[in-house]
Amino acid sequence: MRVLLISSAYNGLCQRVHVELDYLGHDISVTLALSAEDVRKAVNLFQPDVIVCPFLKEKIPKDVYSTHHCIIIHPGIRGDRGPSSLDWAIMDDEEEWGVTALQAVEEMDAGDIWSSPRFKMRPASKASIYRREVTHAAIGAVVETLSHIEAKDVAPEPLNYADPKIHGRLRPLMKQPDRCIDWTCDNVQTILKKIRAGDSNPGVLDTINGEEYYLYGVYEENQLQGWQPGEIIAKRHGAICRAAIDGAVWISHLKRKNVSKQPFYKRFFGNNRVYDYKLPAARILGELVADVPESPIDPLYMGTDKTFKEIWYEEENQVGYLHFDFHNGAMDTEQCRRLRLAYQIAEERPTKVLVLMGGTDFWSNGIHLNAIEAADNPANESWRNINAIDDVVWEIITTQTKFTVSAVWGGAGAGGAMALLAADKVWAREGAVFNPHYRTMGLYGSEYWTYSLPKRVGPVKALELTETPLPLGMKKAKAIGYIDEILSDHYDEYRQQVKQKAEALACHPDYERLLDEKNQRRQKDEQAKPLALYRAAELQHMKMNFAGKFYGGDINYHEARYNFVHKVRPKETAAYLAKHLRVDMARFNELRQPLAY
Amino acid sequence: MFFKHWPVLLVDDEPDVLSISKLAMKNFTVYGLPLKIYTAASKAEAIALMNDNVEVGCSLAVAFLDVVMETDSAGLELCDYIRNTMGNSLTQVFVRTGQPGLAPEREVIDKYDINGYFTKMEATENKLYSLIKSSVRQYLAYGMATDTLELITQLVVATGSRRRISYALTSVCGTGFDQTDTPRWIIIDGVLLFPPDETDAEKTMTILLKMLMAREGLNLSPEGDKYVRDEVSGCQLIHICSTASKSEVSFLFSSHFAPPHKIVELMYSFTTALAIAWHKSEES
Known part of the structure; x- marks a missing residue:
């Protein structure tokens, strides 16, 4: 079928739907819902059989939904309606929640229901539940709906609130007063719930030292305590620990309220830097937390305490598991350096296999664009960050004493999607999505990708993957050799599979021979072309991006980074997504193809 | 072409040498632009600086390297790092040594891709002046030529x-x-x-x-x-x-x-x- 995806943004869910439907053989085009006119144009040019809206905040024009099958994915159970479904589900401690695929009608979320799978809720942030449970259920709902539409075997069920099976209801937009934390009476569990319900958007508005901030990234703390609820009692790696009435919580990120957006030009002239985007809490607060004590943590943390930890390690049956869970998968210079240190310590452990587990939502997304944007000299910080991440990758590639495995549960993008190839084996969850390209950020890319990517997929595919900034699903990734194994989409099963496979590798009867072969291969590669040369050549290209002084620096990278950090919506859907525009282009040559973002 | 100053790196483990050289070069200009002088006291410090500072890492015009620092050949190893590990063939690298016996001129220039060799005794202000002038000119011309060639190649491909x-x-x-x-x-x-x-x-x-x-x-x-x-x-x-x-x-x-x-x-x-x-x- 010809399926048009209409989405407010090309987010993780939209990417996954794109990848899955493409794999099922449907003809897919994507348009961002930038205006009603854009949507109409896309529908007219592409003439879809079905329209699917995986993530849509805007209304679809009546003339579109009245003439086409138009399916809306709503992150709520049957009967649930409104723009804050997941927020309310978290806030109300729902044990089960769901996703509904509905027919678009005039009234928001009130159309006939095609499918409504349910899932168990997990104590996690809204974004995390959206990326894991909602996405998994939504894919099921979309696939089921499309098969019904194609087979014309089932009609959608009308929404009938008189039906006792319908538990959902219309809920209003959750506003800041609903989210507000009262530090004098809210306990730790309530604070966790409130922040999670608003994470990653819009955040919970709170006052610190007279200024208003949105709070994000909350973690429980079971050791530290303070006398004054709300007081900042410790900081660690940019996060702050605040006392509550029955314990303490860590808050990793803040965003300042009410900073007017600066246009691209003006921000360079002004001296007063304003951070109107999400950054590590201590960085935003600056001087205010200068005297707050730093709460140290082992570089390779092996404890089980509830606390704020970005890097931790487990070990069992000669297998080490190194977790690195950085906010949104972005790794700044410091985090890369800490990860490198942790890796070096883990490498020294008496294990035979080291599994790089990444984080819960993302394995890694490469360099930290927000931190770079906030730096006094972004070009300088980009350079430091790239070098630091390259150092991590170098450690992994040159590991001789054991096998390394990248076990990818969450997604991976840009440098992160290349860094995971440094390991000897790559196993990924079935539903993971990679974005192994740098083009949308206007960069050439580093992380030794010119070594590891062609080695796995061959030079032709390597070029295809990096030139066309499209997401890569795991089935295709396996087929082209990007990954070695596809693992389960259910977390417990996935962990079990990782454990079994890693232990099998550690206990392999030919372990020593295999390890020897691996080291010989590396040695041979090094003789053919030293790793240092790959890095030097990649960085040579990056120099043009960061600090070209002979002809110029790269406007694309700096502007793309600004747009990414400030969530500026693109003016048009990129042509690599919008197949209908490509058709249009062939017919009408006057349409200019937009650049890569 | 779009430089505001010419980045120059001085690496020497003797603080006096660094400060005197810095003082001597303070008022040098090439094409009317001043120098921006970075200093490092060892090979390790210089490498850290290159990985830390995009200007030293990417746009360094001239480097003066002392040979004997943390080891007898630290400066030469640093030269090797710049040329081979960083893949930087543009920066004009000069080796200056206080102990020419440990790193004889011919041996060094044969083995390492350097642009010049002199002893500390020879490093007069005038010598530094002429070296800086000529090497920045060379750096700019070579850099512009390389980048032009690369851009034209990209245009041909595109x-x-x-x-x-x-x-x-x-x-x-x-x-x-x-x-x-x-x-x-x-x-x-x-x-x-x-x-x-x-x-x-x-x-x-x-x-x-x-x-x-x-x-x-x-x-x-x-x-x-x-x-x-x-x-x-x-x-x-x-x-x-x-x-x-x-x-x-x-x-x-x-x-x-x-x-x-x-x-x-x-x-x-x-x-x-x-x-x-x-x-x-x-x-x-």
């Missing part, structure tokens, strides 16, 4: 698709970070390639272009291609006239110094290649 040419040019056009006082614009057949978001920036460009186009400048070809420089603002224009085989291209930019003729010629080659490539390409 010929056929204007979108791909635009990609290749993203590293040239810029009004972004670090470039507000040295903006660069490319206008092809009257259309600005990367229009800025704000109209006043485009207006400034239009006024500058008109002003420079009205002047005679330096004639570069019989078809009327020309180079114009406004002494006061530092604004420059390389203009390629449209013919049957090439588009009209204006490369408008501002730099902190007046480039020597050789550099103008290199930029002219690039602009001409662009005019031809663009003419031979389609939109998609």
Whole structure:
């Protein structure tokens, strides 16, 4: 079928739907819902059989939904309606929640229901539940709906609130007063719930030292305590620990309220830097937390305490598991350096296999664009960050004493999607999505990708993957050799599979021979072309991006980074997504193809 | 071409040598631009600085390396690091040593890719002055030539698709970070390639272009291609006239110094290649 995806943004869910439907053989085009006119144009040019809206905040024009099958994915159970479904589900401690695929009608979320799978809720942030449970259920709902539409075997069920099976209801937009934390009476569990319900958007508005901030990234703390609820009692790696009435919580990120957006030009002239985007809490607060004590943590943390930890390690049956869970998968210079240190310590452990587990939502997304944007000299910080991440990758590639495995549960993008190839084996969850390209950020890319990517997929595919900034699903990734194994989409099963496979590798009867072969291969590669040369050549290209002084620096990278950090919506859907525009282009040559973002 | 100063790195484990050299070089200028002097007291410190500072890592014009620091050959190893590990063949590297017995001149120059060797005794202010002048000139000319060649190669590869040419040019056009006082614009057949978001920036460009186009400048070809420089603002224009085989291209930019003729010629080659490539390409 010809399926048009209409989405407010090309987010993780939209990417996954794109990848899955493409794999099922449907003809897919994507348009961002930038205006009603854009949507109409896309529908007219592409003439879809079905329209699917995986993530849509805007209304679809009546003339579109009245003439086409138009399916809306709503992150709520049957009967649930409104723009804050997941927020309310978290806030109300729902044990089960769901996703509904509905027919678009005039009234928001009130159309006939095609499918409504349910899932168990997990104590996690809204974004995390959206990326894991909602996405998994939504894919099921979309696939089921499309098969019904194609087979014309089932009609959608009308929404009938008189039906006792319908538990959902219309809920209003959750506003800041609903989210507000009262530090004098809210306990730790309530604070966790409130922040999670608003994470990653819009955040919970709170006052610190007279200024208003949105709070994000909350973690429980079971050791530290303070006398004054709300007081900042410790900081660690940019996060702050605040006392509550029955314990303490860590808050990793803040965003300042009410900073007017600066246009691209003006921000360079002004001296007063304003951070109107999400950054590590201590960085935003600056001087205010200068005297707050730093709460140290082992570089390779092996404890089980509830606390704020970005890097931790487990070990069992000669297998080490190194977790690195950085906010949104972005790794700044410091985090890369800490990860490198942790890796070096883990490498020294008496294990035979080291599994790089990444984080819960993302394995890694490469360099930290927000931190770079906030730096006094972004070009300088980009350079430091790239070098630091390259150092991590170098450690992994040159590991001789054991096998390394990248076990990818969450997604991976840009440098992160290349860094995971440094390991000897790559196993990924079935539903993971990679974005192994740098083009949308206007960069050439580093992380030794010119070594590891062609080695796995061959030079032709390597070029295809990096030139066309499209997401890569795991089935295709396996087929082209990007990954070695596809693992389960259910977390417990996935962990079990990782454990079994890693232990099998550690206990392999030919372990020593295999390890020897691996080291010989590396040695041979090094003789053919030293790793240092790959890095030097990649960085040579990056120099043009960061600090070209002979002809110029790269406007694309700096502007793309600004747009990414400030969530500026693109003016048009990129042509690599919008197949209908490509058709249009062939017919009408006057349409200019937009650049890569 | 868009330097504001010339980054120079001094590596020496004797603090006195560093401070005296710094003092001696304080007032040196090349093409009217001052030096920006970075110092490091050891090989390790210098490597850390290169990985930490984008200017030292990416745009270093000259490096003076002491040989004997943490080891007897630390400076030579550092030279090897710059050339081979960092893949930097542009920076003009000079080795200066207090113990020529440990690193004899011929042996060093045979084995390492350096641009010069001298003993600390020889390092007079005049010697440093002439070395800095000549090596920065060499650095600029070599860097411009290499980058021009690379850009022209990219244009040749991209010929056929204007979108791909635009990609290749993203590293040239810029009004972004670090470039507000040295903006660069490319206008092809009257259309600005990367229009800025704000109209006043485009207006400034239009006024500058008109002003420079009205002047005679330096004639570069019989078809009327020309180079114009406004002494006061530092604004420059390389203009390629449209013919049957090439588009009209204006490369408008501002730099902190007046480039020597050789550099103008290199930029002219690039602009001409662009005019031809663009003419031979389609939109998609």
